[in-house]
Amino acid sequence: MAKRYDIVIVGAGPAGLAAAEAALAQGARVAWLDAQSAAGGQVWRKDIRYGWPRQAARVITEVVNHPHATWMPQTQVIAAEQNALLLQNEREGWRITYGSLILATGARELLLPFPGWTLPGITGAGGLQALVKQGWPLDGRRVVIAGSGPLLLAAAVTAKRHGAHVLGIYEQASDAAVHGFARKLWRWPGKALQAAVLRSQLAGIPYHCGSIVTRALGEHALERIEIDGPHGTQRIECDQLAIGYGLVPNVELAQMLGCAMKQEGAHPCVDVDTSQRTSVTNIYAAGELCGIGGRDCAWLEGRIAGLVAAGADIDASLLRQQRHARTFAAALREHFKLDPYIHDLAQPDTLICRCEDVPLQALKDYDDARSAKLATRCGMGACQGRICGTALAELGLFPRSGQRPPLFPARLASLGELASSSETEGSFS
Numbered sequence: 001m002a003k004r005y006d007i008v009i010v011g012a013g014p015a016g017l018a019a020a021e022a023a024l025a026q027g028a029r030v031a032w033l034d035a036q037s038a039a040g041g042q043v044w045r046k047d048i049r050y051g052w053p054r055q056a057a058r059v060i061t062e063v064v065n066h067p068h069a070t071w072m073p074q075t076q077v078i079a080a081e082q083n084a085l086l087l088q089n090e091r092e093g094w095r096i097t098y099g100s101l102i103l104a105t106g107a108r109e110l111l112l113p114f115p116g117w118t119l120p121g122i123t124g125a126g127g128l129q130a131l132v133k134q135g136w137p138l139d140g141r142r143v144v145i146a147g148s149g150p151l152l153l154a155a156a157v158t159a160k161r162h163g164a165h166v167l168g169i170y171e172q173a174s175d176a177a178v179h180g181f182a183r184k185l186w187r188w189p190g191k192a193l194q195a196a197v198l199r200s201q202l203a204g205i206p207y208h209c210g211s212i213v214t215r216a217l218g219e220h221a222l223e224r225i226e227i228d229g230p231h232g233t234q235r236i237e238c239d240q241l242a243i244g245y246g247l248v249p250n251v252e253l254a255q256m257l258g259c260a261m262k263q264e265g266a267h268p269c270v271d272v273d274t275s276q277r278t279s280v281t282n283i284y285a286a287g288e289l290c291g292i293g294g295r296d297c298a299w300l301e302g303r304i305a306g307l308v309a310a311g312a313d314i315d316a317s318l319l320r321q322q323r324h325a326r327t328f329a330a331a332l333r334e335h336f337k338l339d340p341y342i343h344d345l346a347q348p349d350t351l352i353c354r355c356e357d358v359p360l361q362a363l364k365d366y367d368d369a370r371s372a373k374l375a376t377r378c379g380m381g382a383c384q385g386r387i388c389g390t391a392l393a394e395l396g397l398f399p400r401s402g403q404r405p406p407l408f409p410a411r412l413a414s415l416g417e418l419a420s421s422s423e424t425e426g427s428f429s
């Protein structure tokens with residue numbers, strides 16, 4: 001028989017943490033899970049050298065040890081239907097049911113293909129941060145950080161803290177756009193302070209605007225990159241390139257549950273009301289999957305979702321703060337809009353699906369992602385189209401298609417659980 005919980009929270013980043021803290025404070029019994037081995041999500045990922053940031057460590061310890069919380073680390077949701085989830089960890093698959101569900105599945109990086117982008121030594125900007133925090137050595141390596149958005153600064157700080165020689169940060173947005181954004185920061189004093197701290201930690205590291213990495217070169221691994229900037233093309237010798245073009249909401253689970261979506265540029269995000277309710281009864285969503293808004297916004301929305309799911313009132317000031325946080329997200333989108341030139345960097349032989357080695361030219365004859373997938377295996381690999389499908393949507397080739405189970409590669413034994421639960425307790429389609 002599937003175990004039932006009052007409230008289940010998927011995702012242990014700032015949104016999931018705030019939701020758990022708020023719901024537990026109302027006396028609810030909460031089950032809380034994340035695919036990662038430690039809580040904290042992307043921004044508060046536990047660093048093997050430095051641990052969690054102080055503020056996060058306090059909340060994580062309180063929530064994980066709360067007597068009414070069931071914490072399930074290294075647990076993925078691999079399939080879902082209303083009121084039930086199929087979970088999998090490294091040992092088993094099992095089914096749980098819930099009264100209310102809070103989705104706090106966050107975001108992933110937008111990686112866009114360009115010649116050489118699959119060479120060893122190239123990762124996402126946040127991807128490099130994640131690897132380094134989990135122990136990947138960077139001591140003395142020459143690192144270039146590129147792409148777009150404030151995440152580049154955070155990635156550079158982490159790389160530097162772990163001994164990398166950061167050669168420079170290359171932002172695609174123009175000088176005017178970045179300075180225009182900086183001039184607006186006074187409206188969000190917390191963000192202005194955060195930016196000032198990051199800049200002081202990066203003293204001496206050059207920050208170039210209007211600069212786009214067009215090519216990566218190397219025989220067996222990355223040796224150098226080419227960058228087009230305001231002063232022409234530049235070649236830089238480096239060991240590591242960390243490149244990301246902003247973030248994309250992780251909506252696959254919400255899509256599988258039938259939650260209504262809205263578009264943010266080329267990518268869907270979950271449509272919620274002011275109480276973080278989705279279009280599906282008893283399902284709430286908070287944080288980056290409702291649109292890229294950053295850590296503070298995720299925290300506030302998680303708190304709202306946790307309170308409402310636990311039956312508590314939300315005060316007007318919380319709603320005001322959330323609205324203000326969302327205006328920051330809108331400013332980010334406006335000022336760090338991608339230069340269309342980036343969409344044209346991939347050449348016919350550039351790999352689009354790096355799991356299944358599918359080049360751009362192999363996709364030209366198809367009208368939609370599903371036909372292309374069936375004929376070329378594009379999107380059938382370990383990432384299940386999260387990287388290539390998202391890139392293809394951004395390039396305007398195919399919109400993202402709906403989601404079918406499993407959400408992540410699953411063991412046969414876990415999928416067997418799908419079959420047995422549908423026989424005894426109703427169907428997982």
Ligand SMILES: Cc1cc2nc3c(=O)[nH]c(=O)nc-3n(C[C@H](O)[C@H](O)[C@H](O)COP(=O)(O)OP(=O)(O)OC[C@H]3O[C@@H](n4cnc5c(N)ncnc54)[C@H](O)[C@@H]3O)c2cc1C
Nearest residue numbers: 011013014015035041042043077105106126154287288295
């Ligand atoms: C790689 C990366 C690095 C980042 N670094 C920074 C930074 O240094 N500073 C900064 O201000 N912002 C950073 N961000 C931005 C970040 O998205 C937000 O600031 C903040 O972490 C958002 O909080 P959240 O709770 O909405 O989502 P997240 O923090 O992304 O948390 C979502 C969690 O949900 C889990 N999850 C998703 N789907 C499932 C599933 N099906 N089953 C189980 N678990 C699931 C994930 O494992 C993840 O831990 C980063 C983003 C990324 C993608």
